[in-house]
Amino acid sequence: MKNKGLLFLCCFACLFAKAKNLPDTLFIRRDHYTFYIIPQGLRYGILLNRQHIEAISPHAQVGIRFAKGAERPPLPANAKRILKQEESLLQLAVENEQSMKARLSVFFDTNYVALKLQPFISNQVDSLFTIDFCTAAASPAYGLGDHGGYGDNMAIRNFIEDDFGNRDNGHRFISTFSIFPQNQFAQVLFEKRTKRVAISDRENRLGAVGVKEAKIYYLLGRPRTIYSSYKQLKIQEGYPDIKPKYRFFELGYEAFGSLGWNTFQHSVQEDLDHYLKNGFGPKWAVVGSGFWKGERKNPSEGSTTSFGIWDDLKEGGRKDGLPSPRYPDVKGFKKFFAERGIDLLVGLRINFKAPRQYQGNFYEANDGPFTLQGLDSSYFVTDAAMNPEIYKVVFPQGNVFLLNGGNRRAIDWYVRGADKWGVKGFKEDLMLLDGAKLNNDAKVDEVNRALIDKEYLLMARNGAYAVPGDILRLEDTQYGHDQDRPLINGLNYAASGVSAVYLDIVAGKYLKLPLTNDQELYFARNAMLAAVSPVMAMGLGPWNITNTHYKDAVKKAADWHTQYAPYLYSAAVKSFKEGYPYTMTPLPIAFSTDTNTYYLAGKEHRQYAWMLGESLLATPVYGNDYATATSRDVYLPAGRWIDFEKGTVFNGPCTLREYEFPTDKLPLFVGGDGILVRKQGDAFYADIYPVSDRAFLYDFYFPDGSGKSTVNKRGKGIIKENVRVKDLAANKEVELEAKHKNLGWSFRLLPGHRYEIYE
Helix, strand or coil, rough: HHHHHHHHHHHHHHHHCCCCCCCEEEECCCCEEEEEEEEECCCCEEEEECEEEEEEECCCCCCCCEEECCCCCEEEEEECCCCCCCCCEEEEEECCCEEEEEEEEEECCCCCCEEEEEEECEEEECCEEEEEEEECCCCCEEEHHHHHHHHCCEEECCCCEEECCEEEECCEEECCCCCEECCCCCEEEECCCCEEECCCCCCEEEEEECCCCEEEEEEECCCCHHHHHHHHHHCCCCCCCCCCHHHCCCCEEEHHHHCCCCCHHHHHHHHHHHHHHHCCCEEEEEEEECCCCCCCCCCCCCCCCCCCCCCCCCCCCCCCCCCCCCCHHHHHHHHHHHHCCCEEEEEECCEEEEHHHHCCCCCCCHCCCCHHHHHHHHCCEEEECCEEEEECCCCCCHHHHHHHHCCCCHHHHHHHHHHHCCEEEEECCCCCCCHHCCCCCCCCCCHHHHHHHHCCCEEECCCCCCCCCCECCCCCCCCCCCCCHHHHHHHHHHCCCCCECCCCCCCEECCCCCCCHHHHHHHHHHHHHEEEEEEEEEEHHHCCCCCCCCCCCHHHHHHHHHHHHHHHHHHHHHHHHCCCHHHHHHHHHCCCCCCCCCCCCCCCCCCCEEEEECCCEECCCCCCCEEEEEEEEEEEEEEEEEECCCCEEEEEEEEEEEEECCCCCEEEEEEECEEEEEEEEEEEEECCCCCCCCCCEEEEEECCCEEEEEEEEECCCCCCCCCCEECCCCCCCCCCECCCCCCEEEEECCCCCEEECCC
């Protein structure tokens, strides 16, 4: 290996010697854009040829900086020579202020430019560096995964973080991807280790710390083009998207929202039977904790990696106030779910309790042999001396080991262990407190993908760039905490390219009975928010609400989400196929040229809104003013919009001032293509709304994920009373059912058929 490194350095030195001289500015013109770079300071920019705009402007001082090590600031660099110049590649010899050398490669693709810096020191092939790529400030920006979720507005402003990564529970989904719709570009730097990110009034910067090299991508064009390019880059860089399963788009349940950490068999079954009795019909349910063996809160209790060891035998001397055992009839418990058509998921983490000599609380009677097996086979993350590294997590107590997600044999062993639970899927929930110590944002990615490959349902909590699961759940919400955060967080998830955002359990966690009137109102408003988001799951039973109006609002919200789950899932499949976040498209992305949309989604205006699929605008009344707000200013972008319930027609762009939203009103407007699909019994119905004045083709993907039907509006102009629909497969007109007010027409949709709308 040492000789190979020296060979590389020698070849690189030869390139320096044979290189060409530099002009003052280098211009590389492609069909859609022109890239230029100023050798002095390595300042660069990109012009969009057809739009005649400068998407990316050069930094005022220096474009690329680098330095050896991880503790000192990177140093400005200059280009010295051209090493290679081809149609799709430019290579430059580079030096920083301390004469450290590097090679800069600039790659040109149809819709993106990539810059890769490879520093080196002649006698230290394995040196690590800090590298920054900088341009002039640009705004507004959206994305950055969890890091984009904690500001006062969805638009990212004055954000500077030089220790960017998974460091705590609030920052689990890590992504440097951000999109600048007004400037028509996005940027991303793929790196598992520590990143440096600044989106501020001073500069726009992406960098990496403690790396051998770094590569940044600048994606160009309108949002649909950008997200399509990003999808392909994620595949290329080892972060492929996962096709979600329909089940998660039906109504769900999480025991945590009702029972916290203290679940037991009877309480879970009683909860679910109450839901079924009250007509909710959840189709998936998570028991995240408490099914393991041992006294609750005792350091010796089991954990999710005590594979297949349920708390099913009576144990004397417990003082936790819970039944012993908590799950006395595991076979009967699983049968309970199967008989009711509910998929059972349990919580799962990659941490294993360490033995006592590592200051852990491993107890083989409750934990099984798995920690010892992992130690014997070297399946855990190790330190520099190849000893198992210890970490801290929220649960369990004491030190733990972490599965090495880079070891394929370890992953296969882990999956065989997970199989022992005998359930339909998992809620991945690593609550790592030593994120900086591990310094690997992709720690669960390959493990989760292995579970997905076995057809498990998988709710992801951690991940990098692409979601390693069917859906992505944000950090817990709770009454009394910041109620604007879930919307800002969820919208920036979507902007980061996430196709299936889960805004957490209805009414959050830790509500105690009896509920106050304010808590009941919070419950109802939160339910209506969840209903018009991609994923909805219940926790605390709505039967605990004493206010009949609020209770009915929760039921109405759940019923709507259940009925339109096929429409939501179809949007998620299309998102998977194209990369564009159809299930929850923030308005600045859906209407990227409309500057009125850029700063509405924040604590000042609270005009939180998104396109829910291609034909619905969701405008929930939510935020920290949930208890006092009964109306909202609603911005409607260009187009024709119909209030989903009232049937009132509006023509955008316009702002509806103080538009009334009673607690039980569905906060939805129909627009876009005006095609919705709902399930009624076992049949699927397409609803056509008179909103689109253009020809379009709408693809609907059935719950099996592969069956597809299309609805084609052939002509221009908004459809009127004499509308007709022809089934081209059956070569006959279909029977239309007129809906009341201005709510269009409906017909039954059959798999594999193509329908044409005409007059």
